Amino acid sequence: MLGGLSNKLRDAMDRLTGKGSIDKAAIDDLTRDIQRALLSADVDVQLVLELTEKIKKRSSGEMPPGLTRKEHIVKVVYEELTEIMGKTKSQVELKPKKVLLAGLYGSGKTSTAAKLARFYQKKGLKPFLICCDTVRPAAYEQLQQLAKRIDVPFYGEKGEKDPTRVLKNALKQTHGDVIIVDSSGRNALDSDLIDEIKGINKVLNADERILVIPSDIGQAAKEQAAAFHAALGISDVIVTKLDATAKGGGALTACNLTGSHVRFIGVGETPEDLQQYDPEKFVARLIGFADLETLLEKARSVVDERSVKQMIKGDFTMDDFLMQLESINKMGSMSQILDMAGLGKAVAKKGNVGEQEEKMKRWKYAIQSMTREEKTDPDVINSSRVRRIAAGSGLKESEVRELLANYSKIKKMMKQFSPGKMKRGGFGALFKQFGM
Numbered sequence: 001m002l003g004g005l006s007n008k009l010r011d012a013m014d015r016l017t018g019k020g021s022i023d024k025a026a027i028d029d030l031t032r033d034i035q036r037a038l039l040s041a042d043v044d045v046q047l048v049l050e051l052t053e054k055i056k057k058r059s060s061g062e063m064p065p066g067l068t069r070k071e072h073i074v075k076v077v078y079e080e081l082t083e084i085m086g087k088t089k090s091q092v093e094l095k096p097k098k099v100l101l102a103g104l105y106g107s108g109k110t111s112t113a114a115k116l117a118r119f120y121q122k123k124g125l126k127p128f129l130i131c132c133d134t135v136r137p138a139a140y141e142q143l144q145q146l147a148k149r150i151d152v153p154f155y156g157e158k159g160e161k162d163p164t165r166v167l168k169n170a171l172k173q174t175h176g177d178v179i180i181v182d183s184s185g186r187n188a189l190d191s192d193l194i195d196e197i198k199g200i201n202k203v204l205n206a207d208e209r210i211l212v213i214p215s216d217i218g219q220a221a222k223e224q225a226a227a228f229h230a231a232l233g234i235s236d237v238i239v240t241k242l243d244a245t246a247k248g249g250g251a252l253t254a255c256n257l258t259g260s261h262v263r264f265i266g267v268g269e270t271p272e273d274l275q276q277y278d279p280e281k282f283v284a285r286l287i288g289f290a291d292l293e294t295l296l297e298k299a300r301s302v303v304d305e306r307s308v309k310q311m312i313k314g315d316f317t318m319d320d321f322l323m324q325l326e327s328i329n330k331m332g333s334m335s336q337i338l339d340m341a342g343l344g345k346a347v348a349k350k351g352n353v354g355e356q357e358e359k360m361k362r363w364k365y366a367i368q369s370m371t372r373e374e375k376t377d378p379d380v381i382n383s384s385r386v387r388r389i390a391a392g393s394g395l396k397e398s399e400v401r402e403l404l405a406n407y408s409k410i411k412k413m414m415k416q417f418s419p420g421k422m423k424r425g426g427f428g429a430l431f432k433q434f435g436m
């Protein structure tokens with residue numbers, strides 16, 4: 001399904017690039033394609049309409065300098081989606097707390113309870129797992145075994161039917177500081193389930209009331225999120241089974257409805273398979289747009305004109321040079337960057353993209369082997385220093401000299417550049433200086 005969604009959006013985007021200048025009809029087309037893509041990822045219909053309206057409006061509006069219309073639209077889509085699901089990497093408070101997991105049967109609550117316990121355990125806290133699923137016969141054993149596997153204390157009462165009784169007894173024990181309570185689900189929403197989970201939370205008074213939703217939940221996400229939110233006041237969302245299907249649209253719906261953000265994602269069956277939510281990764285996955293991170297990085301580097309100005313005004317040190325190299329690394333593989341700089345084809349012909357990437361990496365080692373003095377004032381690097389740096393970083397002396405020569409070229413270029421030029425042609429020009 002990820003493939004389907006991905007292809008649709010990609011097609012839409014490609015059509016936009018193909019069209020040259022963007023007209024209103026092209027934006028309408030794209031908006032319709034985004035609508036279809038979101039719907040097939042199971043995002044709630046009403047939400048899709050609201051989202052695409054916003055995207056349409058912003059897409060036709062003012063564009064930041066240095067971005068193409070297509071890039072601008074991808075950025076807008078990204079911003080609108082992360083506005084709902086969380087704009088930043090999830091922050092998890094590392095302190096004693098009480099956590100309650102809610103969700104229907106099979107959504108991944110019990111697995112997630114163990115995953116969370118493992119997460120906090122690795123962070124040095126003491127988790128305590130409590131089984132309040134008194135409905136499913138094997139629930140007790142399932143959590144008990146998981147707890148044993150990760151060596152975390154566990155409490156449950158086999159045969160007891162009242163989860164609040166179990167919970168009260170569990171809380172009399174002092175087995176940990178992050179108390180994680182697994183609850184029972186049902187095949188469908190019913191009032192028994194809602195009453196039960198309310199009862200549990202009345203005893204627990206959880207700090208975090210987490211809705212666990214599987215990525216393949218479909219349009220049912222809305223109803224479930226609404227019911228659990230009304231009962232508990234959902235504070236966080238965890239999306240499970242993202243390794244199996246990448247639809248994930250239910251997450252968007254649930255976040256929108258509860259006003260909470262995605263905290264973690266589940267990517268497998270073992271207690272290790274939990275990741276903190278990362279907006280770029282998640283959205284790239286959701287809309288199937290693998291280059292998203294690269295593109296956003298580009299958008300940022302274009303917008304972040306200040307640091308460039310600073311560099312031109314002040315001295316361009318080896319640290320600045322390293323920063324440049326690192327920003328290139330962050331942006332993804334060299335070939336992508338070269339593509340963006342419009343040099344992709346020329347370089348691909350020469351067939352030395354991998355070589356250039358390797359070179360960058362080696363230069364980085366060399367810079368890291370320099371003293372502070374050498375970094376701020378590379379003119380002091382004489383041949384005995386070159387020898388030392390080469391030995392320290394495992395490079396040939398000729399490579400260190402090549403690095404120094406390139407650094408000097410860039411430094412000279414930096415002085416010539418006006419901020420405007422740097423903004424527009426920055427990387428292309430940089431690469432030319434590298435002899436690429």
Ligand code: GDP
Pocket residue numbers: 103104105106107108109110111112185240241242243244266267268269273
């Ligand atoms: P619960 O009924 O809500 O407690 O759900 P469980 O934790 O028992 O999970 C139901 C099934 O989904 C089990 O077979 C789990 O192993 C599986 N499962 C849970 N989370 C994930 C996940 O992130 N990825 C995969 N592939 N399977 C998962």
Ligand code: MG
Pocket residue numbers: 109110111133139182183184
């Ligand atoms: Mg369970």
